[in-house]
Amino acid sequence: MEMNSPHEKAVQAIRYGQRCAMRLKMRLDHPMADGGPVASYDLAKSIVESFSNAISILSAKPTTEDDQFSDLSSRDSSPSPQGSPSKKRKIDSTDSSENWRDDSPDPIYYDGYLWRKYGQKSIKKSNHQRSYYRCSYNKDHNCGATKHEQKIKDNPPVYRTTYFGHHTCKTEHNLDAIFIAGQDPVDDFKSAQMIRFGKDLTQENESYSKGFSLSVKHEEDIIREQTMDQYREITSNDQDCQDVIEEYLSSPSGSYPPSLSSGSESADFNSDLLFDNIDSWDQFYFGLP
C-alpha cells in the first residue's frame, strides 16, 4: 500500500474521523433507528483516535534538531519504549542502546509498562521538577528499566520522557505485544497508535496476573473517561455535525464521504468499518489479526 505525504495522511485521518462523527451524529439524532452493531462508544473512540493521529502527523517537524528527538506522541499515542525504535533517537551514541527520549504535549499516562515513581527533583536549569520512575516489576522480576519525565517547555507544553535500561519483565508481562503486534501498514501512524481501548485490553487482561490486570484496568478506565469527555465535546458542536449530515444526505448513494474519490487514498481507510465492525479500525491502526 503506497502511502502519501504526511499532509495527505492527516487529511485521510481527519476524513475518517469525520465519517465516524457523522455516523455517530445520525445515531444520536435517530436513536430508534437501527444503527448497526457498532457501539457509540467505539465510534467516539475512532473519532478521537483519527483526530489525534492527524494532530500527531501535522505536529511533526523533522527539520530542527530538537524535533528530531521528538516523537510527538501524546497520552493517546503513547510510546512503546522498545517497540518503535525507529521513531526515537539515542541520547548518546556512545551510550547503551537502551536509552531513548520521547517528547509529548502531555504527560505520558500509559506507555505499555507499569511504572512506580521513586523520586522527584528540582533541576537547576529548569523551572520544572523531574520525576523518576522505575518499572513496577523492579523487585518481582529484577527489572532494571527506569525512566524520568520532565516538562521542558511551557507553551506549548512539552514533556520529555527519557528511558533507561531493559525491561527484563517484558517477556512475562508483554503489554507491548498489544501495541506492536504485526506491522502497521502506515509507518507514520506508528507514533500515534499506542492507546488500547475497551474490550481488547479487557480481554488481554485475563491472561495477566490479578494485580497487573487491576492496574491496567485502572488506566483503561482513565483513558475511557478521557475519551468520553472528548466525545461530549465533539457531539456538542451541533452545527458542524449538521453540516456533515447535510453533506451526507446530499450524496446520491448515501455513502460517505461523497468527496472521497481520489482512488488510492480511499483504499487506505476501510469505509466498511463505518457500517460493519469498528474493530477493524483497530486492525488498521494496530495491525491486530
Added chain:
DNA sequence: GGGATTTGACCGAA
C-alpha cells in the same frame, strides 16, 4: 492494612 506517592536526606560524580 497494604500499596503507591511524596519529600527530605543521602551519596557519588564532576
Added chain:
DNA sequence: TTCGGTCAAATCCC
C-alpha cells in the same frame, strides 16, 4: 561544592 539520582520514612489513598 554543586548537582542530579536514589533511598527511605512519612503520608496518602483505596
